[in-house]
Amino acid sequence: MYQSSIDNPSSVDTVVAITTVDNSAEDPNDYTSTTVTATIPAGQTTVNVSIPITDDTIGEPTEDFTVNGSVTSGNTSNTTDSGTVTITDNDTPAFTVGDVTVAEDNGSASVPVSIDNPSSVDTVVAITTVDNSAEDPNDYTSTTVTATIPAGQTTVNVSIPITDDTVGEPTEDFTVNGSVTSGNTSNTTDSGTVTITDNDTPAFTVGDVTVAEDGGSASVPVSIDNPSSVDTVVSITTVDNSAEDPNDYTSTDCYGNDSSRTNDCECINSNYR
Incomplete structure (x- = not known):
């Protein structure tokens, strides 16, 4: 709503021709260009002029347009004046x-x-x-x-x-x-x-070995198939099959923690330990 005013009442109607002019705000994207006649009745000082504002969904900076007024009838000390309508946005994007x-x-x-x-x-x-x-x-x-x-x-x-x-x-x-x-x-x-x-997650294996009874120890490879950026710590235990502890080997609990390391368990005669 735009106001057209005089600063004190007049004894006659004051008739004003109103027009709008684009600035950063433009017709029709931001408002509707308006040409209208506004009459301030005798004895009054103000009349409101309605100018449609466009509510879109686009983020915009604050914009404005000009409203020009020209007195066509009445008794005023000046015959022209201009005002500015500033539009603040309600769609500022995040x-x-x-x-x-x-x-x-x-x-x-x-x-x-x-x-x-x-x-x-x-x-x-x-x-x-x-x-x-x-x-x-x-x-x-x-x-x-x-x-x-x-x-x-x-x-x-x-x-x-x-x-x-x-x-x-x-x-x-x-x-x-x-x-x-x-x-x-x-x-x-x-x-x-x-x-x-990662696309290089390594697979872990405990290798198979064959060893002579008098070999002293079995060197069992504990491996990953490609290097890792972190230590790989493995808990090693042994379980009897046909070979039994303590007659054939010594039951062993130990650790291997390097991708290239073979976990060694010592053997004396036929007993691993």
């Missing part, structure tokens, strides 16, 4: 950096950088990565890049290279930080997490 899970052999992680509803202007976001349990360059390539969500769209994907090695590792992750440098959002920073699942 900005997010998405979480993704990616296999190590996928080549790259595609991280969504998004706003929750379209904006009338480009949304420009500075993207950086930060090590967590996943580290650059062993697990991924540290990335610093600018991502732009074009006006009218909601998402752009940022590609971050993932390192495919041959080492068994636990699930690891790193952080992707985003900071809005240009645009219209309700928040300016957000973070997402990239989780890397």
Whole structure:
């Protein structure tokens, strides 16, 4: 609602021709252009002029348009004046950096950088990565890049290279930080997490061996089929079959904790111990 006024009552009607002019707010996207005659009755000082405002679902900065008035009849000291209608937005989008899970052999992680509803202007976001349990360059390539969500769209994907090695590792992750440098959002920073699942998880085996009774000991290989980034600790126990403790070997409890190590149990004559 726009007011057309005089600063003190007049003895005659004051008739004003009203028109609107685009500024940053434009017809018809933001308001409806209006041409109307407003009459301030004699003895009064104000009349309201209604100008329709467009309620859309697009995030926009604060915008405005001009209302021009020209007195066509009445008794005023000036015949023209202008006012401004300012429109505040109710659709300011929220900005997010998405979480993704990616296999190590996928080549790259595609991280969504998004706003929750379209904006009338480009949304420009500075993207950086930060090590967590996943580290650059062993697990991924540290990335610093600018991502732009074009006006009218909601998402752009940022590609971050993932390192495919041959080492068994636990699930690891790193952080992707985003900071809005240009645009219209309700928040300016957000973070997402990239989780890397391993494709080299080693298989564990206890080997078969044949040993002569007078060999002194049996050297039993305890192995994984590819290296691991963490120690592999194995509890070793023995169980009688046709060979029995203590007549044929000595029952043994011991540990092996290295991917290349063979667990050795000592033997004297026919007894392992």
